[in-house]
Amino acid sequence: MIKETINKLHSELPATVKLVAVSKFHPFEAIEEAYQAGQKVFGESRPQELLAKVKRLEEVRVAKGDPDYMSDIEWHFIGHLQTNKLKMVLPYASLIQSVDSVRLLEAINNWGRANNKVLNVLLECFISSDETKQGFSRQEVLDLVSGESRYDFIHISGVMGMATYTDDEQVIRSDFRRLKEISDMIQDRVGECNNLSSDCREISMGMSDDYPIAIELGSTMIRVGSMIFGERNY
Numbered sequence: 001m002i003k004e005t006i007n008k009l010h011s012e013l014p015a016t017v018k019l020v021a022v023s024k025f026h027p028f029e030a031i032e033e034a035y036q037a038g039q040k041v042f043g044e045s046r047p048q049e050l051l052a053k054v055k056r057l058e059e060v061r062v063a064k065g066d067p068d069y070m071s072d073i074e075w076h077f078i079g080h081l082q083t084n085k086l087k088m089v090l091p092y093a094s095l096i097q098s099v100d101s102v103r104l105l106e107a108i109n110n111w112g113r114a115n116n117k118v119l120n121v122l123l124e125c126f127i128s129s130d131e132t133k134q135g136f137s138r139q140e141v142l143d144l145v146s147g148e149s150r151y152d153f154i155h156i157s158g159v160m161g162m163a164t165y166t167d168d169e170q171v172i173r174s175d176f177r178r179l180k181e182i183s184d185m186i187q188d189r190v191g192e193c194n195n196l197s198s199d200c201r202e203i204s205m206g207m208s209d210d211y212p213i214a215i216e217l218g219s220t221m222i223r224v225g226s227m228i229f230g231e232r233n234y
């Protein structure tokens with residue numbers, strides 16, 4: 001099932017859209033199966049779980065006597081990140097999709113300076129009408145990218161957002177349009193802004209239930225979990 005879904009998604013997605021397979025709450029074996037079907041990028045939302053899977057892969061490499069086993073796997077962090085858990089995530093994740101506050105940005109930048117590593121991030125934007133969700137507002141993004149302070153150890157690659165949890169397609173569409181507008185606003189300012197490089201173009205939006213709409217509205221990266229791996233047991 002995992003293999004078939006990965007194959008189907010890979011054959012259907014436009015070349016401009018990257019698939020992140022969200023493997024949270026699923027075992028390492030499920031990741032292996034997806035990897036063998038050609039999937040390279042996996043999304044995890046809990047620091048402890050990401051770290052456990054990274055360690056597990058290291059053990060499997062030792063057991064197989066093959067240090068290159070799954071060597072081109074990439075981990076994206078997509079969950080809420082507390083500043084006291086950075087060291088469990090930042091050494092391993094190639095992209096932190098869920099940076100949702102200036103405080104976190106500063107903490108990541110400090111970690112980057114201390115460890116001499118530039119971290120790739122997306123700015124998580126608040127686009128839904130669910131009060132429980134987090135993220136920057138449009139104005140906060142604007143202030144951040146054009147602000148005085150400069151984050152030397154952070155590379156902002158774009159934005160991420162989650163639509164309202166609803167069956168109403170019009171609501172989902174207007175949420176995704178909002179994220180696309182924030183991205184367009186950033187594009188207009190690339191070059192003038194301290195914290196932006198010219199390739200700040202990623203728009204991570206779309207999950208199992210809404211990714212076709214997200215793609216239609218400009219997504220460059222979809223985060224698909226349950227459609228690939230089945231329901232999660234929390």
Ligand SMILES: *Cc1c(COP(=O)(O)O)cnc(C)c1O
Nearest residue numbers: 022045078207208223224225226
């Ligand atoms: C869990 C999660 C997903 C995947 O959701 P599915 O509905 O299972 O596809 C995507 N993005 C984020 C931020 C998540 O936490």
